[in-house]
Amino acid sequence: MKKQVIAYVHFHWDREWYREFEIFRMRLLRAFDNVLDMLQTNLLPSFYFDGQTSALCDYLEIRPSKKELIKELTKQKRLFIGPFYCLIDEFLTDENVFRKNLEIGMEISKKFGCEDFTGYFADTFGHSQSTIPILNEFGIDKAVVWRGCGDIPAEFCWEYNNIKVNTVNLVRGYFNDVFSTPFDMTKKAEILKNNLDKIAEKSGDILLLPIGADHLGVERNIKEQIQQVNMLLDDYEIKIGTLFDYFNAVKSRFNEFKIENELRDNSKTFILEGSYSSRSDIKKYNIETARKLDLADRFQKYYGGQYNNLIEYAYKLLIQNQAHDSICGCSTDDVHSECITRYKKILQISENIIDEISFQNKSAQNKILNLSDKPYSGVLEFKTSKKLPYQVIKIESGFERDLLADTQRIPVTEDYTDIYTYCTSVKNIPSGMSEFKPCKDETDVFITDKCIGNSKIFLSIKDDRIFIGDKELKFIDYTDNGDSYNCGLSADDTGRAGRLLSSKVLCKGQTRSILWLEADLGDILNIEVSLDKNSAHLDFKIEWENTKKNHFLQLTVDTKSPVERTYSEDMSNITVRDFDSSYDIRKNLPDRGGIEVKSNSAPMHRGVYTNGIGFVTTGINRYEVFLNEIRIPLLRATGMISNPDNTTRTTPAGPPIRVEDLQQIGRNSVKFSIFTGTENDLKPVIDSIFHYCVIV
Secondary structure: OOEEEEEEEEOEOOOOOOOOHHHHHHHHHHHHHHHHHHHHOOOOOOEEOOOEOHHHHHHHHHOHHHHHHHHHHHHOOOEEOOOEOOOEOOOOOOHHHHHHHHHHHHHHHHHOOOOOOOEEOOOOOOEOOOHHHHHHHOOOOEEEEOOOEOOOOOEEEEEEOOEEEEEEEOOOOOOEOHHHOOOOHHHHHHHHHHHHHHHHHOOOOEEEEEEEOEOOOOOOOHHHHHHHHHHHOOOEEEEEOOHHHHHHHOHHHHHHOEEOOOEOEOOOOOOOHHHHHOOHHHHHHHHHHHHHHHHHHHHHHHOOOOOHHHHHHHHHHHHHHOEHHHHOOOOOHHHHHHHHHHHHHHHHHHHHHHHHHHHHOHHHOOEEEEOOOOOEEEEEEEEEOOOOOOEEEEEEEEOOHHHHHOOOOOOOHHHOEEEEEEEEEEEEEOOEEEEOOOOOOOOOOEEEOOEEEOOOOEEEEEOOEEEEOOEEEEEEEEEOOOOOOOOOOOOOOOOEEOEEEEEEEEEEOOOEEEEEEEEEEOEEEEEEEEEEOOOOEEEEEEEEEEOOOOEEEEEEEEOOOOOOEEEEEEOOEEEEEEOOOOOOHHHOOOOOOOOEOOOOEEEOOOEEEEOOEEEEEOOOOEEEEEOOEEEEEEEEEOOEOOOOOOOOEOOOOOOOOEOHHHHOOEEEEEEEEEEEOOHHHHHHHHHHHOOOEEEO
């Protein structure tokens, strides 16, 4: 008796990757024209459009005449779209953007008549359990995953905080293009049998077979090929169906195996962890724009929601940039240039919405609006041309924001003036609008050329070494001959340690004090360490001119005890991870093909804590542990999308295209904050840094 194989026909469509968006879209026009014609003429029973609607929208911008046909095929349950707008990376987004991704994607899908949805994560680089409750919010109780699953069944129950999702593990991946190859039917049947045998090891009596690949069109004789190959298969009978046919057919199996954790096991599939430290400029923009767009959205909703359409447009730009190959930094230089342009547009929209609404509501000026549900205490920054009795932290030339927002005036040369950036502390600002009353408590910050601190945190320089409390900070530079996906490490590389050259007081203020350090790693790091009045965290800003290629610059902190557990933020939740701190990746480099070496690194969104010390970052999305150390990557400079000679991943993950901008030669900067305390302090520190207060 042959086992039943349900095959779903699809293609995985990256909007941009090793080619740019418009080039891939032209390919999409041809590929999807063919799919629609095959559906119309019954050459193809059904088609799954990759779980994301952005490609459909891109198609319809050029082929608007196809809209009604697509609606009809969707209503007939022959074309399946959504539920996402884009297939975004699950670890490089926040819960707000992930939710917006579903809101936009499902609204589009439902307008076309689609009613069947699954959380389809075919190619993201590992899977976050924080997606589960958000899928549940939208009534989605199914998911499809691949990377990071390790050695688990094809069907399992994925659970988080007592919320369950019936989940399918694509045992052999979504990539199956055997029907597009020039092999004869006997060879195709042999390849399929080998794949189906492996899928059968993890499945019951019914198997799932994806037919499709990245940007690959569907063969017009696919039905005939399947009929012919079925005659050559002794153990399997393939029939084209849908994902939902499969979910219904195997529904009794999901409760046989349960997982209550994230999916990041790379023993069977690559999870490409080095991508979380590729192109740090993109990562910084991503954090900044997500926060400012959320702030602008809350601000305009407080005033009636007059910019809802503009906000949705900006979220679409942001979500497009969070597509996994874009945000992960593993595309061409031109792709990432387009990403930066989108990020800049989002910042322009976000900042201008706040300026315009502030101008239109002058009666509320010189007040403070707290758009969160928690009181806020801390330091706020704001800009004005007025001379005020607060600490000035920057002076630049420009136009006053009111003038730029006034449609009845245009700025002239005489209006170009000094714009001051002030900082001032506030205390217990409640939710909503309140009077702007700076806190007049005396500062508790002390600073000398060798230290900066207060009653909560203390940094000192001793014998040209940097300490926070008793924990030493070092800057170490390693060789990295890897690529955008993985570090390329050398077994005997111990790194080059930075040398502290000097330290001095840069600013001694009532609200903020700044210590300036200079360190030599071949390139000179200019380090500003600032501490605000009553703050529990030190803020670091590091700038340098990168002149070197193929290297990996890290900040390491000796925590004084083995790092065996970390707490990191993932979609506003705290994920607990356990590590073998003695594991040394350099002693485990693979000596055969098909392996991505296990590492002691992991993604974080905005923060991580371990052993009494925590980091909050604005664009550093990865950390590593080894022995007593936690390591934070400041720059990973490589020059190829996928290096076939990478020492840590012995099979290519993409094309060997050279991408010089990935080396990030020239001016670089990073920002992060460090605090001491317990794991319970991580979320409050993140909330205080990414606050929702606006001085109107």
